[in-house]
Amino acid sequence: MRGWRIAKIVIALAVVGIGYAAVRDDITKLWQDLHVKIVEHPTPKKTVWLDQGVAKEKLSWFYHADQGTRTFGFPYEWFMALEQPTIPWLLFTEVGLFSETAYLDRYGFIADTVIPGKKALPIGFAQGGPMLDPTGAPWKNPRNKQDMTGVGLTCAACHTGSFTYKDTAVVIDGGPALTDLFKMKQGMGVSLLLTRYWPGRFSRFAERILGPESTIDDRETLKNQLDQVLVQYKQVKNLEERVASQSILEGYGRLDALNRIGNQVFSLDLKKPENYAGSSAPVHFPRIWNTSWFDWVQYNGSIMQPMVRNAGESLGVSAELNLTEPSKGLYKSSVNVETLYEMEQMIRGNAPPSAKDGFSGLRSPKWPGDILPPIDQKLADRGAELYKIHCQECHRPPVTSEAFYDFNNKDWWRKNEAGEAILKVENVPISHIGTDPAQAADMLARTVAVPENLGIKNSSFAFALGELVEKTVNSIFDQKKPPVSPADRKRIDGYMPNELRGELAYKVRPLNGIWATPPYLHNGSVPTIDDLLGDPEKRPTKFYLGSREYDPVKLGYKTEPFKNGFELDTSIRGNSNRGHEFRKDYRKDKEIKGVIGPELSADDRKALIEYLKTL
Structure with missing residues (x-):
């Protein structure tokens, strides 16, 4: 008890010393904090590191490259x-x-x-x-x-x-x-x-x-x-x-990345507290293999250019940026554009997608049968037929198949400014897929106040952010001696324009490596693939995040309660686990929001899961 009394005295001194909390604050609560x-x-x-097409020396550099x-x-x-x-x-x-x-x-x-x-x-x-x-x-x-x-x-x-x-x-x-x-x-x-x-x-x-x-x-x-x-x-x-009333806890494996990027640049860097928004739409960290070859990225398919995506991420984790002192050069930043380009090249690889070689660069992981239980190939073959029926229309054929690389299909492929093949990813309206709308809706609704001297024309958050990041990158290009040439700028930008869009939709992408990316849906609200394919009414409404222990049967992390784990409550806006459902009332001729296919039997789910392990 004496140690506790001394601790209270020390905490109280801290409170008085820097105003960490007002005098009325409960010291016991501060002790808990x-x-x-x-x-x-x-x-x-x-x-163990799996072979994903990148040398270990390059990975070691990538892990600690200064952005x-x-x-x-x-x-x-x-x-x-x-x-x-x-x-x-x-x-x-x-x-x-x-x-x-x-x-x-x-x-x-x-x-x-x-x-x-x-x-x-x-x-x-x-x-x-x-x-x-x-x-x-x-x-x-x-x-x-x-x-x-x-x-x-x-x-x-x-x-x-x-x-x-x-x-x-x-x-x-x-x-x-x-x-x-x-x-x-x-x-x-x-x-x-x-x-x-x-x-x-x-x-x-x-x-x-x-x-x-x-x-x-x-x-x-x-x-x-x-x-x-x-x-x-x-x-x-x-x-x-x-903004606590607008925010929800993110927990392990999730982050409201776009809102937090916006808070950093439009509130902290710009010194405008009124632009600070709540973290209302956490998303599960996305997998990034092959994304260099997608025409749109982010869960809501809102950003096109690789450099804007990467420089925006750097600004979001506090790269230095001057937005308030014109005498020091507006848009002057510590963002390391050269490093971002090299990192993107590692992910991208040296050649565009082809039927012969597939995607180059960082590849999706293959199921490690020497560590996890080996794949039942007979069961997986049955699952392949189910994939064609229930998944392929949106998620495309497997990336290991020739059918995937039908470059004559203009609905699937386009070309970038260098004439390279780029995969067109479809944005599926939330009115159809039925998943939690917060990430798309909140980004679309958010606005920011920006002073005229920054030259940003649009107050809509998504478009203002894209413009701000582009101006930052161009400022860095212009400060080089000599300035970066237009041709090199296009190359560093990934031969893609800085196009942006805000839609009430989420993009759909190929499922290679999906087995290694739990939890599922864009907000990480469904713990396993088995839960995702099963009866939506039986999806866990609360489960724990933070464990790394893998379940090779259901394809996901173990989610039982454990000490200091994060309990995800799917009843909270932003955390909903509904949508992308396979249900008895599915009808092909009548759309029901969130219902994308018929109910799958336990045997069908097992077969489909076994096939997904092969992707």
């Missing part, structure tokens, strides 16, 4: 020095570092052991160029006055998946991650707060940053830097609380 609850994964005996992001608002050196946001029973006890691989694993980040013996941060963390402080000046180490280094997340953080089966972990490159980014940012905020106010923590932090010979002035300067960062975190916390 200071305990970040995250899962603990069993340690696998071995980790220019500064996700956490403080330097790499701080990230390596911060302690975990836990409070030991013994007040002055040292705790583990936030950057420890085993700790970041609890937020869903995968250890990078693709090249054995190489020391690296987990997949998706990148150490970058110079870090700027909250005033826009180079961030200096108070002791040696040297510039400090940026650190941020890359696309690999959200688009590298992993599952475990019988003590073996399998990494799925380009698959959906099981990270909880919001929870990690929350953990960092608590860690910063404890570093500033918890007994002994600042001293240890200062020694890691400044060394043992630091002066009182050095430590005071470091403390002031820490206070500035805490103010920024508090500002975001205030904004999140203001």
